Amino acid sequence: MPSMTILSATAVPDHVRGALTRWMIEPTPGLYVGTISARVRNELWSTIRASIGPGAATLIHPANNEQGFELHTAGDRRRIPVDFDGLTLMDFRAPENHDVPESH
Template sequence: MVVLATTAVPDHLRGAFSRWTTEVVSGIFTGSVSARVRDKLWEATSAVVGNGAAVLIHPAPTELGYAIRTAGTRRRIPADFNGLTFMKMTAAPPRGAIME
């Protein structure tokens, strides 16, 4: 099972997710897909997410039993600490800053 959370991504990307998963809440997709499909969806996501944000959670042979991938503009970044994954907060951009 995979969970994919998105914010401000292009509509065509959401359409691609809808072909393989169910959108349970706006921007939150879940489903059971093969590792190959999951990786292809993530490649497409990483390529076009732009100023949006995406988080993918999927099964993995880790202490927690899952892995986290992130793409796009975000304030939380996965960080490994002795085999455990924590979410590291980054500073928010200053007000009025132009995002590239």
């Protein structure tokens, strides 16, 4: 059964953007919204995960859980979803930078 799906993507290749716009609308750059089946959603997500590289992507779709949705992320610049007693929270870790000198 098709369901509302939201996908946000940053720095994805043009061929991936083309695949996304075949199934979803792009109301603002990098934000895709559509009512698609789970099969199409999974195929699109597999394509994005395989080609995201230095970008970031977030997929949100309905699910039968406490929050009513599932959240997935991919890419080097992504935020990490963490399960906290059945609730999905986002991990905001600063990127490690070994070139910054220590302050005294």
